[in-house]
Amino acid sequence: MMMNKEQEKLPLPLLFRQEANESLLAFCRESARDLPWRRSVTPYRVWISEIMLQQTRAEVVRRYYDRFLAELPTPRALAEASDDRLAKLWEGLGYYRRASLMKRAACVIVEKHGGELPRDYASLRALPGFGDYTAAAVASFAYGLRAAAVDGNLLRVLARLFRVEENVLSSKTAKTLREIAYRMLPDAKDGTSGGERYLYDGYAAAEWNQAMMELGAQICLPNTQPKCEKCPLSAYCIACAEGCAERLPIRESTLKRKEEARTVLRVTDGERYLLHRRAEKGLLAGLFEFPNKEGTLSEDEAKKAVEEMGFSVKSLRALAPARHVFTHLTWHLSGYEVTVPPIDRAALPEDFFAPTKEELYRDYSIPGAFGAYKP
Ligand code: SF4
Missing domain, CATH: 1.10.340.30 (Hypothetical protein; domain 2)
Structure with missing residues (x-):
């Protein structure tokens, strides 16, 4: 400044x-x-x-x-x-x-x-x-x-250093x-x-x-770990002199993080994986994602969701749950790998893609929020 x-x-x-x-x-x-x-x-x-x-x-x-x-x-x-x-x-x-x-x-x-x-x-x-x-x-x-x-x-x-007892x-x-x-x-x-x-x-x-x-x-590490004994400023530091460095700074966020459950559908024909490009505005704007739905879907609900996308389902298996924290939102994720018949790339709806695993890693950026569901 x-x-x-x-x-x-x-x-x-x-x-x-x-x-x-x-x-x-x-x-x-x-x-x-x-x-x-x-x-x-x-x-x-x-x-x-x-x-x-x-x-x-x-x-x-x-x-x-x-x-x-x-x-x-x-x-x-x-x-x-x-x-x-x-x-x-x-x-x-x-x-x-x-x-x-x-x-x-x-x-x-x-x-x-x-x-x-x-x-x-x-x-x-x-x-x-x-x-x-x-x-x-x-x-x-x-x-x-x-x-x-x-x-x-x-x-x-x-x-x-200045023992500021207010919310930073x-x-x-x-x-x-x-x-x-x-x-x-x-x-x-x-x-x-x-x-x-x-x-x-x-x-x-x-x-x-x-x-x-x-x-x-x-040296002046967060939480309980300041190394005051090694600090070049210890002679000038009020919190160190008064023994309260570990509890400073005061950080009280007024931000309430929303919690949301989502189910990720890793749809594959064994060779290709279905990806969707997100809308150009909002969270993770314009980035690629595995198809996903709000809520924690049962196997039957997940199967129905994939059928509604135009695929018949051959088999389905649950994947490990995951969590992703955004600034304003936490996603509690569950997932399924859904196997479908061979995906015809030419017949995919707009904003859907079906790269092979190699293409997915080479050419498509998958946000960390979906990282746990990469093949
Ligand atoms: S002496 Fe003060 S500035 Fe230095 S590490 Fe300790 S708390 Fe931080």
């Missing part, structure tokens, strides 16, 4: 800025992980990595990042990628909406910014899918701007913590105070952002 004049007047908490930041940056230089997106920093590479890293662990992102960039190396390539190819490259990372927003942003970058990510925070923030965090990450890592990139991990660290999921508290983070950023002149510089040489805010991210990933 960037601050306005009023926010600039906020008091700076604790003794940060010099002593604490030096300790923090020294820790980062010693223990920052070697991650592919830190080896060569460009605005596009920073953006792709930051989107992939939302909701997904770095170890998982490692497996996707280089392959994605090799195939879609520029915003223009991303803007021109087919939706199916993009979904296939994203398969396994989950939260597909991130990928479709990335493509929308890439189109804006091509149309309005000549194919390059804009260089100022406000223009970055205006791109589809760019929240405060992503805009600040690109602004600081790629362009050296003074912006604090505060994600859920940083909220946790900050809530502990409320936008008011999160905003206050982002303002505090901004106040903690070193200026270019005191960022490294003459010591050895690290990857983002001369980019004081970038170094600080990365150091805080490393602290959140390696």
